[in-house]
Amino acid sequence: MNKSVVIVGAGLAGCLLAVYLARAGWTVDLRERRGDSRARGHAAGRSINLAISARGLKALRRAGLEETILRNAIRMPGRMIHSRAGAQEFQQYSRDPNHAIQSVSRSALNLALLEAAAAEKNVGITFHQRCVEVAAASGTVIFIDDSTQQPSSVVADLIVGADGAYSAMRGIMQKNEGFDYSQEWLSHGYKEMQIQPVTSGAHTPFAMNPNALHIWPRGASMMIALPNPDGSFTCTLFWPHSGSGSFTEISGAANGRAHFQRDYADALPFMPTFDADFDANPVGSMLTVRCNPWSQGGRVVLLGDAAHAIVPFFGQGANASFEDCESLTDALAAHGDNIAAAISAYELDRKRNADAIAEMALTNFVEMRDKTASRAFKWKKKLEHFLHGVAPKFFIPRYDMVSFSTIPYADALQKSHKQDGIRSRLVIFFLCCISVGLWAALSNHQSSIFVYTCIFVGLFISFMWSATRNK
Amino acid sequence: MNKSVVIVGAGLAGCLLAVYLARAGWTVDLRERRGDSRARGHAAGRSINLAISARGLKALRRAGLEETILRNAIRMPGRMIHSRAGAQEFQQYSRDPNHAIQSVSRSALNLALLEAAAAEKNVGITFHQRCVEVAAASGTVIFIDDSTQQPSSVVADLIVGADGAYSAMRGIMQKNEGFDYSQEWLSHGYKEMQIQPVTSGAHTPFAMNPNALHIWPRGASMMIALPNPDGSFTCTLFWPHSGSGSFTEISGAANGRAHFQRDYADALPFMPTFDADFDANPVGSMLTVRCNPWSQGGRVVLLGDAAHAIVPFFGQGANASFEDCESLTDALAAHGDNIAAAISAYELDRKRNADAIAEMALTNFVEMRDKTASRAFKWKKKLEHFLHGVAPKFFIPRYDMVSFSTIPYADALQKSHKQDGIRSRLVIFFLCCISVGLWAALSNHQSSIFVYTCIFVGLFISFMWSATRNK
Numbered sequence: 034m035n036k037s038v039v040i041v042g043a044g045l046a047g048c049l050l051a052v053y054l055a056r057a058g059w060t061v062d063l064r065e066r067r068g069d070s071r072a073r074g075h076a077a078g079r080s081i082n083l084a085i086s087a088r089g090l091k092a093l094r095r096a097g098l099e100e101t102i103l104r105n106a107i108r109m110p111g112r113m114i115h116s117r118a119g120a121q122e123f124q125q126y127s128r129d130p131n132h133a134i135q136s137v138s139r140s141a142l143n144l145a146l147l148e149a150a151a152a153e154k155n156v157g158i159t160f161h162q163r164c165v166e167v168a169a170a171s172g173t174v175i176f177i178d179d180s181t182q183q184p185s186s187v188v189a190d191l192i193v194g195a196d197g198a199y200s201a202m203r204g205i206m207q208k209n210e211g212f213d214y215s216q217e218w219l220s221h222g223y224k225e226m227q228i229q230p231v232t233s234g235a236h237t238p239f240a241m242n243p244n245a246l247h248i249w250p251r252g253a254s255m256m257i258a259l260p261n262p263d264g265s266f267t268c269t270l271f272w273p274h275s276g277s278g279s280f281t282e283i284s285g286a287a288n289g290r291a292h293f294q295r296d297y298a299d300a301l302p303f304m305p306t307f308d309a310d311f312d313a314n315p316v317g318s319m320l321t322v323r324c325n326p327w328s329q330g331g332r333v334v335l336l337g338d339a340a341h342a343i344v345p346f347f348g349q350g351a352n353a354s355f356e357d358c359e360s361l362t363d364a365l366a367a368h369g370d371n372i373a374a375a376i377s378a379y380e381l382d383r384k385r386n387a388d389a390i391a392e393m394a395l396t397n398f399v400e401m402r403d404k405t406a407s408r409a410f411k412w413k414k415k416l417e418h419f420l421h422g423v424a425p426k427f428f429i430p431r432y433d434m435v436s437f438s439t440i441p442y443a444d445a446l447q448k449s450h451k452q453d454g455i456r457s458r459l460v461i462f463f464l465c466c467i468s469v470g471l472w473a474a475l476s477n478h479q480s481s482i483f484v485y486t487c488i489f490v491g492l493f494i495s496f497m498w499s500a501t502r503n504k
Numbered sequence: 505m506n507k508s509v510v511i512v513g514a515g516l517a518g519c520l521l522a523v524y525l526a527r528a529g530w531t532v533d534l535r536e537r538r539g540d541s542r543a544r545g546h547a548a549g550r551s552i553n554l555a556i557s558a559r560g561l562k563a564l565r566r567a568g569l570e571e572t573i574l575r576n577a578i579r580m581p582g583r584m585i586h587s588r589a590g591a592q593e594f595q596q597y598s599r600d601p602n603h604a605i606q607s608v609s610r611s612a613l614n615l616a617l618l619e620a621a622a623a624e625k626n627v628g629i630t631f632h633q634r635c636v637e638v639a640a641a642s643g644t645v646i647f648i649d650d651s652t653q654q655p656s657s658v659v660a661d662l663i664v665g666a667d668g669a670y671s672a673m674r675g676i677m678q679k680n681e682g683f684d685y686s687q688e689w690l691s692h693g694y695k696e697m698q699i700q701p702v703t704s705g706a707h708t709p710f711a712m713n714p715n716a717l718h719i720w721p722r723g724a725s726m727m728i729a730l731p732n733p734d735g736s737f738t739c740t741l742f743w744p745h746s747g748s749g750s751f752t753e754i755s756g757a758a759n760g761r762a763h764f765q766r767d768y769a770d771a772l773p774f775m776p777t778f779d780a781d782f783d784a785n786p787v788g789s790m791l792t793v794r795c796n797p798w799s800q801g802g803r804v805v806l807l808g809d810a811a812h813a814i815v816p817f818f819g820q821g822a823n824a825s826f827e828d829c830e831s832l833t834d835a836l837a838a839h840g841d842n843i844a845a846a847i848s849a850y851e852l853d854r855k856r857n858a859d860a861i862a863e864m865a866l867t868n869f870v871e872m873r874d875k876t877a878s879r880a881f882k883w884k885k886k887l888e889h890f891l892h893g894v895a896p897k898f899f900i901p902r903y904d905m906v907s908f909s910t911i912p913y914a915d916a917l918q919k920s921h922k923q924d925g926i927r928s929r930l931v932i933f934f935l936c937c938i939s940v941g942l943w944a945a946l947s948n949h950q951s952s953i954f955v956y957t958c959i960f961v962g963l964f965i966s967f968m969w970s971a972t973r974n975k
Contacts, residue, residue: 207687210789211745215686216678274682318681 036372039064039174039189041164042196046337046354048146050195052096053362055153062187063150064162064176066196070144071151081225082259082267083142084109084134084246084348086436092355101145106135107260113245114405119299123245124411127430128418132437134246134348136259142351164201167192169330191372192333193361195354198322200339206329213325219344221254221398222274222316228303230264238264240303248405249297254278255402256297268300271402274316286311319344321391327380331373334380336361341387346398347435353390353442357383389442393435416456428452507843510535510645510660512635513667517808517825519617521666523567524833526624533658534621535633535647537667541615542622552696553730553738554613555580555605555717555819557907563826572616577606578731584716585876590770594716595882598901599889603908605717605819607730613822635672638663640801662843663804664832666825669793671810677800684796690815692725692869693745693787699774701735709735711774719876720768725749726873727768739771742873745787757782790815792862798851802844805851807832812858817869818906824861824913828854853912860913864906887927899923 036059040047043065051061085093085102093099110133111125126132150156165184166175175186194202207214230238241247243260253273258266273279283292286308293301301307322342328334337354361379368375404410417430429438431452434445507530511518514536522532556564556573564570581604582596597603621627636655637646646657665673678685701709712718714731724744729737744750754763757779764772772778793813799805808825832850839846875881888901902920905911911919 211689213686213688215684215688217684217686218682 035060036191037062037189038191038193039187040193040195041174041202042066042194042200042337042339043147043150043158043160044195044197044337045143045146045351046358047193047195048143048150049092049096049355050193050336050358050361051150051156051158052146052153053358054365055150055156057362057366059155059191061150061153061156062189063156063158064164064187065158065160066163066179066201067160069158069160070140071147081139082136082261083139083345083351084259085137085142086134086348086352088349088439089352089355090135091439092352092359095359096146096149098145098149102137102142103135105141105262106137107262108133108244109136109246109259111245112405113242113247115247115249115297115299116406117251117296117298121242121299123242124405124414125418127433127437128421129437132433133244134436136246136261138261164194164196164205167202167205167329167333169333172332190332191365194333194335194339195337196339198320198338198342200335202333203322203324203335203339206333206335207324209329211326213323215321215323217321217323219319219321219398220273220275221271222280222318224270224272224280224311224314224316226256226268226270226304226310226314227306228258228266228268228300229305231303239266240264241266248401249300250402250404250406251296252403252406254296256300257401258300266303268304271398274318280316321395323388323391325384327384328376331376334361334376340383341391343387343391343394344398345394346401347390347394349390349394349435349442353387356386356439386442389446390435393431393442393446413456416460417452420456420459428455506531507662508533508660509662509664510658511664511666512633512645512673513537513665513671513808513810514618514621514629514631515666515668515808516614516617516822517829518664518666519614519621520563520567520826521664521807521829521832522621522627522629523617523624524829525836526621526626528833528837530626530662532621532624532627533660534627534629535635535658536629536631537634537650537672538631540629540631541611541618552610553607553732554610554816554822555730556608556613557605557819557823559820559910560823560826561606562910563823563830566830567617567620569616569620573608573613574606576612576733577608578733579604579715580607580717580730582716583876584713584718586718586720586768586770587877588722588767588769592713592770594713595876595885596889598904598908599892600908603904604715605907607717607732609732635665635667635676638673638676638800638804640804643803661803662836665804665806665810666808667810669791669809669813671806673804674793674795674806674810677804677806678795680800682797683800684794686792686794688792688794690790690792690869691744691746692742693751693789695741695743695751695782695785695787697727697739697741697775697781697785698777699729699737699739699771700776702774710737711735712737719872720771721873721875721877722767723874723877725767727771728872729771737774739775742869745789751787792866794859794862796855798855799847802847805832805847811854812862814858814862814865815869816865817872818861818865820861820865820906820913824858827857827910857913860917861906864902864913864917884927887931888923891927891930899926 038054038059039062040051041064043063047063051063055061085106090099093102110130111123114122114124126134151158161179162176163179164174165177167173171188172190172192173186173188174192175184177184194200196202206212228240231240239260241258247258247266249256254271256268256270258268260266272283275281283289289311290301290307293307304310320342321344324335324340327340336357338350340357341353343350343353360382364375364378364382365372368378414430420428421430421433429448431445431449434440434449435442509525509530510533511522512535514534518534522534526532556577561570564573581601582594585593585595597605622629632650633647634650635645636648638644642659643661643663644657644659645663646655648655665671667673677683699711702711710731712729718729718737720727725742727739727741729739731737743754746752754760760782761772761778764778775781791813792815795806795811798811807828809821811828812824814821814824831853835846835849835853836843839849885901891899892901892904900909900919902916905916905920906913
């Protein structure tokens with residue numbers, strides 16, 4: 034066995050895949066369009082963080098990196114909801130208080146993965162390599178070195194496009210007949226802001242509880258904040274691009290500050306760099322990319338954001354990409370010399386799951402920015418946790434399935450639809466029970482209770498039966 | 505008024521728009537990636553034809569070209585359905601026998617439009633011009649001359665991308681944030697074949713009735729044929745790319761011939777070049793392209809297939825593109841100096857109609873290849889024509905609205921959904937009436953007839969009411 038792979042893109046997924054495949058005996062040629070991030074050391078300036086949960090940790094564990102990453106991670110076992118008045122309310126994510134998502138620095142994670150890849154003796158890494166052409170039939174990729182403008186050509190048994198949401202590899206494949214593709218932009222943009230560490234006289238550098246993902250839900254918009262080890266929080270504003278309450282409408286630090294006074298007043302005192310951040314930081318856009326097939330000629334294959342860019346609202350982008358790496362590695366191991374068959378198995382496994390998490394990530398935006406603030410949402414979550422306690426295998430809340438399990442995303446989506454039906458029917462059932470109980474108590478018709486109980490048990494069974502069948 | 509426009513693409517839509525805008529006083533710079541088709545004269549070899557209907561004729565009339573085009577067109581007032589056994593059945597498209605779609609040569613149509621554009625004194629046409637860059641802010645387009653490799657740069661008030669389904673202009677716009685885009689390929693491909701003119705002893709050179717669009721509906725696949733003035737027919741096979749009955753399965757002239765013996769036996773005798781055609785002609789692919797917005801910076805705008813490539817099954821591709829030209833011209837006239845406002849008005853008018861015809865074109869494939877062969881379809885059409893006769897304004901069959909009217913596509917789609925409901929309810933109503941009539945006649949309950957009639961009239965009214973409300 035002496036197989037070679039070219040991986041285009043040394044981001045999170047590209048590096049992890051390089052580690053996996055190198056350890057499985059592959060000769061790995063890892064090419065990155067940008068420069069070497071190791072030269073810059075840990076990213077200076079603003080910290081950008083992301084949430085890693087069960088799926089990501091499992092994949093990192095497999096590469097022996099879980100401990101390294103968790104050393105600088107901050108546990109977030111729940112959401113902290115900030116009201117306009119400044120009240121904070123903690124909502125635990127799971128019934129189990131040990132379940133937490135982890136806030137980690139994106140650049141530190143990428144650096145750890147790049148160093149792990151570089152430490153493998155059969156991994157070669159080259160930077161400033163822009164992918165310009167792919168010939169699936171011959172397994173050839175052509176790169177141009179952006180510092181020297183020299184082209185180079187590589188031939189490999191397997192070619193992986195792990196070059197992110199704006200993938201050059203996918204752009205090339207898009208010209209193929211039969212390549213279905215869609216890019217859909219969100220009407221909301223984002224802007225990053227900073228909450229600074231507290232410097233004077235406090236016992237902690239954190240201006241707010243660090244063990245939570247902070248959310249300021251404001252209906253059509255929201256701000257979130259994730260903690261960093263240095264005591265700062267990275268905040269992200271999610272506002273519409275245009276229209277009422279948009280980045281277009283609220284432009285310039287003065288307008289931004291006025292808007293913050295109204296909607297995010299409790300955060301403003303901890304943002305000494307507000308004016309500079311608001312004016313200098315760009316408004317980013319978010320998109321969902323779907324394509325099919327993910328491969329070409331049984332030799333070229335897309336992975337991670339290149340295959341399925343998703344919006345960030347379930348914190349699953351990196352997690353999903355890491356699962357791709359595991360799936361492709363396992364498929365290649367299972368199919369031995371037949372790379373085309375391995376790619377087919379990988380696509381069959383991952384495409385449906387990528388579609389499911391893309392859908393759930395879009396749905397979760399509405400939940401975060403709007404529903405988390407409502408009393409109904411709180412009771413819904415409490416009921417879900419209760420049901421999960423009563424029947425831990427039968428009923429698992431969607432958030433738990435996505436963040437604290439490795440149940441395939443598509444199965445989680447389907448199961449949660451089914452559970453939604455059950456939950457709604459249970460609520461109706463209990464309301465009926467209470468009405469009957471009240472009626473019986475008030476009217477002294479003690480003898481009728483048995484009859485009505487029978488009727489409602491019958492109703493309950495048929496409700497549950499229809500719930501499990503219809504969804 | 506001295507405004508300038510660059511039109512990228514001298515295809516059907518690009519040329520027609522050039523004529524319209526030149527006559528409205530614009531200076532038109534028309535650039536085409538291919539060579540000058542006038543140099544080749546009328547296309548030799550295979551004739552490719554397309555169907556022009558009311559919308560296209562209206563647009564051509566406006567340019568004074570209707571008569572020229574109709575001179576070499578062949579009327580097709582209906583479909584001719586060919587059974588496996590070789591039986592032919594004519595289905596008139598409209599209740600009105602004067603309604604016909606027109607089979608015209610694509611290359612002749614393009615040539616006539618190109619000549620009309622060239623005849624305008626403020627139109628300049630340049631060939632071999634590949635569009636490589638667009639800067640909306642400055643109104644600059646950069647082309648590379650494919651024969652000399654020299655770049656050239658043009659500045660204009662308005663830039664129109666009319667460069668077809670694989671539009672280079674759209675490819676450039678796709679990289680913009682906020683540009684939603686999807687390309688969806690059909691699982692069926694197509695291959696063109698020829699039915700040759702009859703040469704010996706016949707009074708007509710046509711092997712079949714020339715005044716019909718011939719269809720061989722075979723469930724999952726089909727063949728169609730459109731007449732050419734020289735007595736030949738251009739046939740198009742629509743088969744799946746892969747799987748049962750696909751181009752992959754039936755490859756090579758010998759297999760093709762065996763398949764034809766079974767499915768298209770009556771056409772085979774008129775195809776003396778069958779083996780050569782089947783082996784030499786490529787299998788094409790078809791796609792639907794949707795994007796939004798169609799414009800950038802109030803100055804760059806897409807039109808025709810570049811904005812909305814559709815599958816060919818309603819024969820509306822060219823017709824829809826010609827309507828785009830009319831709409832953009834009208835919007836520019838209405839908004840005077842405000843080009844950005846004109847572009848907005850054009851998009852508002854055309855985007856919803858493009859989406860509607862894209863959907864109807866996909867639906868019509870199933871109708872053509874599968875339903876046209878069924879008895880139920882025939883009766884459905886007869887009922888539609890009857891209803892159209894009874895209430896010509898209230899009930900207009902979808903085919904009539906799309907092909908023989910200029911009702912906006914989106915309105916036609918919505919109205920036809922509503923009508924489907926009415927038609928289904930009418931069928932149920934008449935079946936009920938017949939049952940009641942039979943029951944009354946058989947049981948001699950003469951006195952009850954009045955009661956039941958009242959009930960059914962009530963049912964009828966509520967049916968009709970719900971039909972008009974729900975869709």
